[in-house]
Amino acid sequence: MTWEYDPAPESRAIANLKPTYRPFVDGEFVDGTGEPLKSVNPATEEVLAEVGTAGPTDVDKAVKAARRAYDKVWGRMPGSERAKYIFRIARMIAERARELAVLETLDNGKPIKESRDTDVPTASAHFFYHAGWADKLEYAGYGPDPRPLGVAGQVIPWNFPLLMAAWKIAPALACGNTVVLKPAETTPLTALVLAEIIQQAELPPGVVNIVPGAGDVGAELVNHPGVAKVAFTGSTEVGKLIQGSLAGTGKKLTLELGGKAANIVFDDAPLDQAVEGIVNGIFFNQGHVCCAGSRLLVQESIADELLDRLHERVATLRVGDPMDKNTDVGAINSRDQLSKIRELVTSGEQEGAQRWTSPCPLPEKGFFFAPTVFANVTQSMRIAREEIFGPVLSVLTFRTPDEALAKANNTPYGLSAGVWTEKGSRILWMADRLRAGVVWANTFNRFDPAAPFGGYQESGFGREGGRTGLEAYLDV
Amino acid sequence: MSDRVTVSKTYKLFVGGAFPRSESGRTYPVSDSRGRFLANAAQASRKDLREAVVAARGAFGKWSGATAYNRGQVLYRVAELLEGRREQFAAEVAAGEGAPSRRAQSIVDAAIDRWVWYAGWTDKLATVLGAANPVAGPYFSFSVPEPTGVVGVLAPPDSSLLGLVSVLAPVLAVGATAVVVASEDRPLPAITLAEVLATSDVPGGVVNLLTGHTAELAPWLAAHADVNALDLAGAPVEQRAELERAAAGTVTRVLRVGRGEPDWTTGPDIGRLRALVETKTVWHPMGV
Incomplete structure (x- = not known):
């Protein structure tokens, strides 16, 4: 006897989908000067929303805002105070977990049970874990007073949009850096809701900036002279290009690239x-x-x-x-x-x-x-x-x-x-x-903020998570 | 000022998640820093203390077995609740310690931040104190810190909230459970903290808090065979050697503390976390 499944659809309304989303620069949502893109639901091919993208001047503004925030506020704030901001983000992601999960599934196409049970809770956990590091860096094994690097330029892929944003932003902030992050062209929506959360958590303007767009925006960002650290997750092909283009600049780089496990x-x-x-x-x-x-x-x-x-x-x-x-x-x-x-x-x-x-x-x-x-x-x-x-x-x-x-x-x-x-x-x-x-x-695909993740050889270098992962965002 | 008559609170013990009076029926008066009567506090007996140890032992399995992440969240939740009681704590600290209100306020802020600091340690302790051991042979060997068990805590006599938080939070962060004897003369913030814990997600029995005469309770706590470690922060100096001897009867770990009460406002280190864990080393062969 075969048992048929009845449909068990999650409610689309809970995603609070908006017709337009905009870049987040210096604490405000702004009109990007780039050509707007349309984010598509890959399960239906319908357009979900129009998303403003960053042009070169927006990237420049974002990096400068991040630098100001680093110099004036975030870089000199005691770790115990930074920690409380990051804890807020963790809690607010958890509070809006269902909304984020539904939005992620609409934008990315992944099953709701995965965005609900993996992506969103792990993203929240990543902020929670790193919040606790912000005031304990002297115990991380990098010397008595490890310093941040400055502005981190981060480019993330479309496979785990919110989770990758968390993996990038949380350790950067915990270590005292400020951030300009470019979400993937096909999946920018949850990163922009995260920007809203960051605004509600009252992070000082400029500490986190989100600049949607395609590869050209990413190139603009990683090559900007105001960026002290570049973190990229994506294909090995693009990773090689970034490593090559950063040669001689002295920028700190971490790459999390492809695999064939x-x-x-x-x-x-x-x-x-x-x-x-x-x-x-x-x-x-x-x-x-x-x-x-x-x-x-x-x-x-x-x-x-x-x-x-x-x-x-x-x-x-x-x-x-x-x-x-x-x-x-x-x-x-x-x-x-x-x-x-x-x-x-x-x-x-x-x-x-x-x-x-x-x-x-x-x-x-x-x-x-x-x-x-x-x-x-x-x-x-x-x-x-x-x-x-x-x-x-x-x-x-x-x-x-x-x-x-x-x-x-x-x-x-x-x-x-x-x-x-x-x-x-x-x-x-x-x-x-x-x-x-x-x-x-005897298990597979286990991820935890406390466990370092990253590759050998052409899968990249640097680790994300755990005590080891902090190194990527410290001047050590 | 309103001429409304306020409703006064009965301050009781906190054992196994409940708020009983002392089984002995005893209480003692608590005064503010100027000697004015504040409240009657329960004067715990030996039986109350033993009940508290039973509750702490009973709660140990679940609390120590929770994931470090879960314990971190539960402890952070406590900080959220403390923040909501900021005014109440400040008033109690001001009354008990005689601190001006701004100073009392900053003591409370420091106590909340300290709680947050310890909450963040739950899932980091193993990476800081643990190790993969490079043994000279085909074995994988690693060492991890584990909570020692039930911890008896004699809370500092002067710093009734910040001092208490500084000795209690590390017990919870490592995954141990606590039997705390509150500051004898200034016990009221401790009872209010117990009320916060009771409405948080910290399971009943993880923290048990007694008020009473420290000198009377301390020897019973130190000699209790089911107490694994002892923090003598608030032990009367002249009683310390005796307490350490009593602890030796069951090889109870005794934390090293200075003679006088330290300045609790200075930043904490991980000394208390380290003192409250056992290191477990595991060996496993490597080979096809």
């Missing part, structure tokens, strides 16, 4: 748990996750059984309306991203990998891609080497732990990895040898 399953792994972890690892947030477990390495003796179980499980994932509380996989964030995924999937077929795609129904409108698993993948194929950033899993096999390790590390990336085995000593042996910034054992 190996999720390694040994023959003694608890299979039911592993299947859930694999599914979570690659289909969470439509696979729009830099640390997604996109390369599944399975020990040969259990490969067939695992693949069968995986197909069975993936076929039950509900793909569709992100606003439905039962939806597991929502919309691909943009038409551009959808075509990139399609192009890479086609290459996988052409290179001889064996494609399996969930038979789930897809909505007629909007950008959707059915969960897909490639078997018989070899290391030379593009789908084993390149970041797909979509709900597509590449499955490879191995025989020995050494082979698993060699394959896992055979990538220019190094953001994360997963290990599934009942044997604790093997977990630690693998963790010791994996060239990745985060290793999850």
